[in-house]
């Protein structure tokens with residue numbers, strides 16, 4: 651079962667650390683316990699039981715109102731069919747682009763809410779505002795900002811490798827940029843830096859990323875500075891493998 655930690659006021663981090671040949675990496679989901687509970691990211695298909703059991707420690711998975719995916723990729727939404735199937739009143743909330751480019755062309759027949767920048771989902775006490783953040787790191791990418799706890803859900807931005815504690819205060823900005831260069835998930839720095847400016851203006855108290863620990867407001871500026879000052883875009887490597895470029 652995924653590890654469960656309440657990070658702040660009704661926001662639970664469900665985390666599974668995977669060891670790939672000595673390289674440890676975490677997959678987090680965030681459960682918001684509210685009148686209408688929401689699960690942000692589901693994890694991959696094979697993680698479903700471990701994540702569902704962790705959800706069940708906090709709320710009845712059958713009472714989930716929303717499953718949110720922030721871009722169309724397996725660690726975001728591999729478990730969506732079964733989470734939605736087990737919660738009859740639930741809807742999948744995603745970006746308009748995730749729906750138009752991907753979901754609508756798959757054999758998915760669950761309830762979908764496609765959102766654009768500025769839309770808000772009201773969970774009760776928590777209000778989730780959608781930010782469209784294209785090319786960070788997918789075309790359809792978006793993030794969420796919970797106005798109540800001033801929590802940002804940046805998905806793959808502010809990534810940290812390793813078996814991190816639930817809350818990270820350390821400056822791991824350079825390590826983040828080096829990991830991004832190694833795995834090659836960003837085509838270019840510019841769209842990311844544009845989003846970073848926007849995120850900084852939101853002045854979040856928390857950054858709940860999908861990989862690593864949740865960042866406090868003291869830690870976030872370290873990561874922001876690294877993204878402004880260091881290179882992190884694709885440099886010819888995919889998941890650590892240098893590509894043989896044709897002459």
Ligand SMILES: [Fe+2]
Nearest residue numbers: 721723787806
């Ligand atoms: Fe991703």
Ligand SMILES: [Fe+2]
Nearest residue numbers: 725805806860
């Ligand atoms: Fe991810």
